[in-house]
Amino acid sequence: MSNLKSKKISISNFCKLIPKIELHAHLNGSLNEDILKQLGCDETSISEYQKLTEILNKTSRNLDECFHLFPIAHNATKTKEKLYMATKSVIKDFKKDNTIYLELRTTPRSEEDMSKEEYIETVVKCINDCKSKYKILVKLILSINRRQDDNNAEESLKIIIKMKEKYPDIIKGIDLSGDPKVGTFNENLFEKARIAGLKTSIHCAEVKNNEEVKKILDFGPDRLGHAVCLHPAYEGSQENWDLYLQKKIPIECCLTSNVICGTVERYEEHHIQELINLRLPFSICTDDKGVFRTNSSKEYEHVMKHFKISPTDLYQFNYNSVEQSFASDEEKKRLIHVLNKVLYLFLGDIFSMVQIKDYCDEPVDEQLYRDLNLAPMWREFY
Numbered sequence: 001m002s003n004l005k006s007k008k009i010s011i012s013n014f015c016k017l018i019p020k021i022e023l024h025a026h027l028n029g030s031l032n033e034d035i036l037k038q039l040g041c042d043e044t045s046i047s048e049y050q051k052l053t054e055i056l057n058k059t060s061r062n063l064d065e066c067f068h069l070f071p072i073a074h075n076a077t078k079t080k081e082k083l084y085m086a087t088k089s090v091i092k093d094f095k096k097d098n099t100i101y102l103e104l105r106t107t108p109r110s111e112e113d114m115s116k117e118e119y120i121e122t123v124v125k126c127i128n129d130c131k132s133k134y135k136i137l138v139k140l141i142l143s144i145n146r147r148q149d150d151n152n153a154e155e156s157l158k159i160i161i162k163m164k165e166k167y168p169d170i171i172k173g174i175d176l177s178g179d180p181k182v183g184t185f186n187e188n189l190f191e192k193a194r195i196a197g198l199k200t201s202i203h204c205a206e207v208k209n210n211e212e213v214k215k216i217l218d219f220g221p222d223r224l225g226h227a228v229c230l231h232p233a234y235e236g237s238q239e240n241w242d243l244y245l246q247k248k249i250p251i252e253c254c255l256t257s258n259v260i261c262g263t264v265e266r267y268e269e270h271h272i273q274e275l276i277n278l279r280l281p282f283s284i285c286t287d288d289k290g291v292f293r294t295n296s297s298k299e300y301e302h303v304m305k306h307f308k309i310s311p312t313d314l315y316q317f318n319y320n321s322v323e324q325s326f327a328s329d330e331e332k333k334r335l336i337h338v339l340n341k342v343l344y345l346f347l348g349d350i351f352s353m354v355q356i357k358d359y360c361d362e363p364v365d366e367q368l369y370r371d372l373n374l375a376p377m378w379r380e381f382y
C-alpha cells in the first residue's frame with residue numbers, strides 16, 4: 001500500500017478504482033466491439049452500432065437515430081447461446097470496471113429459437129453462473145417496450161411475474177423503456193406488477209411530455225429513468241416539479257446518453273446539477289455503454305469534472321445508490337460494508353490527494369490496480 005499512498009491520483013483513476021453501483025444498464029445497448037464480432041456482426045454493423053459516438057459534434061443530434069441501432073444487437077442475440085454470451089460479456093465488462101453491484105435490464109423477446117420465457121431463463125442462468133466466477137452482485141429488471149401493444153405487454157407481464165416467483169433473488173423489477181415518442185405509460189399494467197411484488201423503474205420525461213410525466217408521478221414508481229424534462233428549467237411543468245418534490249423519487253441519471261442523443265446540450269447543462277443542488281436522490285448510470293462507448297467510471301468522472309464534485313461527495317452518491325437499489329436489506333448491508341472497507345482500508349489517503357485542479361487524463365496505472373487488490377473483500381462478501 002505504501003506506494004499507493006505516496007501517489008498522486010487523477011480523477012479519472014480515482015473513478016476507475018472505487019467500487020461502483022450501476023442501476024440503469026440495458027443489456028442489448030451495452031455490448032462491446034469484441035462481443036459483437038464474436039456474435040457474428042461485421043465491421044459495418046459494428047460501426048453502425050457505435051456511430052452516435054462518431055457524430056458527437058453534430059449540431060442537431062436526436063434520439064430517433066439511437067433507436068435504429070438496437071436492432072443490430074437484437075439480430076446478434078437471437079439464440080439462447082448468443083444471448084448467454086452477450087450477457088456474460090456485459091457482466092464481465094462491468095466487473096472489470098470495478099462495479100460491485102449491477103442491475104441489468106432487458107426486454108424479453110420471443111425469437112424463432114426461443115420463447116420470452118426461455119429468454120429470461122437464459123439471462124438468469126448466465127447471471128447465476130457469473131456470480132461466483134466474477135464476484136459481482138447482479139440483479140435483473142425486465143423491460144416492457146413502449147411499442148408493445150396492450151395484449152403483448154400483458155403477456156410479457158404474466159411471464160415476468162411467473163419468472164419472478166421462480167427466481168426471486170435475481171428478478172427484482174420491471175421497467176418501461178423504448179422510444180419515448182411512441183406509446184404511453186399504462187398505469188394498470190404497472191399496478192399489477194407492483195401488486196405482484198416487482199419494483200418499478202419507469203423511463204420518464206426523456207423528452208417533453210408533461211401529461212405522461214404527471215401520470216407516472218401519480219403512480220409513484222420506485223425509481224425514474226432519465227427525467228430530463230422534469231424540472232421547469234428543462235421544459236417540465238411547475239405542477240409536475242412540485243409533485244416530484246413531494247415524492248422525491250430517485251432518478252437514474254445517464255449523462256453521456258443524454259448528451260449524445262441531444263436531449264441535453266452539454267454535460268455541464270445536465271439536470272443532475274439541480275438534483276445535486278437540492279440534495280435530491282439520484283444515481284450515476286451508463287444506459288447503453290456499448291452504443292455510447294462509455295462505462296461507469298467515465299460517467300462518475302463526468303459528474304466529478306463538470307459539477308466540481310469532491311471525492312467524498314462522489315463516494316456519498318455511491319452510498320445513496322446502494323440505498324436506492326433493488327437489492328435486499330442484507331445485500332445492501334454487505335455492499336455498504338465493501339464500500340466502507342475500500343474507503344477506510346485502501347482509499348483513506350486518496351481523498352486528500354484528489355483535487356479538481358489536479359485533473360489530468362493520464363493512462364491507467366496498472367500497478368495501482370494491482371496494489372488495490374479487492375479480492376480479500378470479495379471473499380468476505382460471498
Ligand code: 6MZ
Pocket residue numbers: 026027028029066070105106107143145177178179180203206257261287288
Ligand atoms: C429508452 C432505451 C434507451 O432491452 O433489448 N433502451 N429506452 N431510452 C433509452 N435511451 C437512450 N436505451 C435503450 O436493450 C435495448 C433496449 O433498451 C431500450 C430500448 O427499448 C432498446 O431496444 P434490451 O436488452
